[in-house]
Amino acid sequence: MPTNRETSRVRVTVLVRIRDGVLDPQGEAVKQALKDMGHSTIEDVRIGKIVEVILPSGPGLPELAKEWCERLLANPVVERYEIASIDPL
Amino acid sequence: MPTNRETSRVRVTVLVRIRDGVLDPQGEAVKQALKDMGHSTIEDVRIGKIVEVILPSGPGLPELAKEWCERLLANPVVERYEIASIDPL
Numbered sequence: 001m002p003t004n005r006e007t008s009r010v011r012v013t014v015l016v017r018i019r020d021g022v023l024d025p026q027g028e029a030v031k032q033a034l035k036d037m038g039h040s041t042i043e044d045v046r047i048g049k050i051v052e053v054i055l056p057s058g059p060g061l062p063e064l065a066k067e068w069c070e071r072l073l074a075n076p077v078v079e080r081y082e083i084a085s086i087d088p089l
Numbered sequence: 090m091p092t093n094r095e096t097s098r099v100r101v102t103v104l105v106r107i108r109d110g111v112l113d114p115q116g117e118a119v120k121q122a123l124k125d126m127g128h129s130t131i132e133d134v135r136i137g138k139i140v141e142v143i144l145p146s147g148p149g150l151p152e153l154a155k156e157w158c159e160r161l162l163a164n165p166v167v168e169r170y171e172i173a174s175i176d177p178l
Binding site for chain 1: 140162
């Protein structure tokens with residue numbers, strides 16, 4: 001009976017943030033809402049995306065994740081990305 | 090001349106994710122797009138929010154952040170939150 005070796009999998013975590021200096025309407029809205037809740041000392045709120053991708057482990061994962069970001073996940077004009085972690089599952 | 094002591098500030102980072110088992114339409118769309126780009130081995134994609142709040146440092150910040158999450162940032166029915174870090178600026 002051939003042993004069905006379980007392929008090891010990873011979770012690649014990418015953070016995509018709006019570049020400094022670029023207006024963040026969603027962040028502004030949340031800031032105002034928090035102030036309306038009484039949190040008047042809040043100075044700034046920035047909202048970005050956390051993208052978690054599950055796939056089989058393998059070589060070249062950082063380069064792969066970089067391609068995802070540059071071709072799809074992050075708009076280079078107004079966003080910057082960070083490959084935060086690559087963790088085995 | 091009274092010295093205008095610069096108030097120390099912090100960045101509170103909160104991650105808001107869709108609960109496991111809850112459909113993530115945005116994640117599904119990105120998964121399909123990545124597969125269309127040729128990344129056929131991708132198994133799952135989940136997309137959440139990273140919220141970064143800048144405010145003066147002070148006592149009780151974790152409890153404050155918890156309140157932001159429970160009253161505004163995370164919908165408890167379909168989302169879970171994590172106060173990832175509180176970093177001095």
